[in-house]
Amino acid sequence: MSGFHQGRCSAKSMLVATTFVLLVSLQFRSAGATTFTVGDTSGWTFSFNQNWTNGKKFKAGDILVFNYDPSLHNVVVVDENGYNSCSSSPSSKTYATGKDKVKLSKGRNYFICGIPGHCDGGLKIAVDAS
Numbered sequence: 001m002s003g004f005h006q007g008r009c010s011a012k013s014m015l016v017a018t019t020f021v022l023l024v025s026l027q028f029r030s031a032g033a034t035t036f037t038v039g040d041t042s043g044w045t046f047s048f049n050q051n052w053t054n055g056k057k058f059k060a061g062d063i064l065v066f067n068y069d070p071s072l073h074n075v076v077v078v079d080e081n082g083y084n085s086c087s088s089s090p091s092s093k094t095y096a097t098g099k100d101k102v103k104l105s106k107g108r109n110y111f112i113c114g115i116p117g118h119c120d121g122g123l124k125i126a127v128d129a130s
Contacts, residue, residue, distance in 0.1 A: 001078060035063040035071035038125065044075065056130040060106035070098035076114040083110035083126060086119035104129040
């Protein structure tokens with residue numbers, strides 16, 4: 001009879017352990033997003049280095065933080081054509097707080113400064129997220 005109880009206890013322990021592992025793995029999945037500050041300490045300015053993405057691995061769901069003076073710049077999410085032509089459309093999402101947090105989508109993500117002349121001056125970035 002004691003072997004039977006031991007089996008039930010083991011099954012209960014196994015269920016508790018499995019539940020714990022599941023909860024911990026779910027927590028790590030939701031905490032898996034990485035936050036990147038665009039331009040590091042220089043921020044989203046004309047001193048921004050276009051090679052800032054080099055050596056970084058971005059995933060869908062990661063967060064880009066754009067820090068800048070909102071009286072001088074903004075951030076506009078554009079498509080490839082908008083990126084190449086430095087233009088946005090009326091439907092383009094524009095951020096203008098100076099401390100914008102943007103979640104990356106899978107694939108290539110394009111951002112420009114929508115202030116006339118700023119994108120042409122190099123204030124734009126393309127980020128690939130896996």
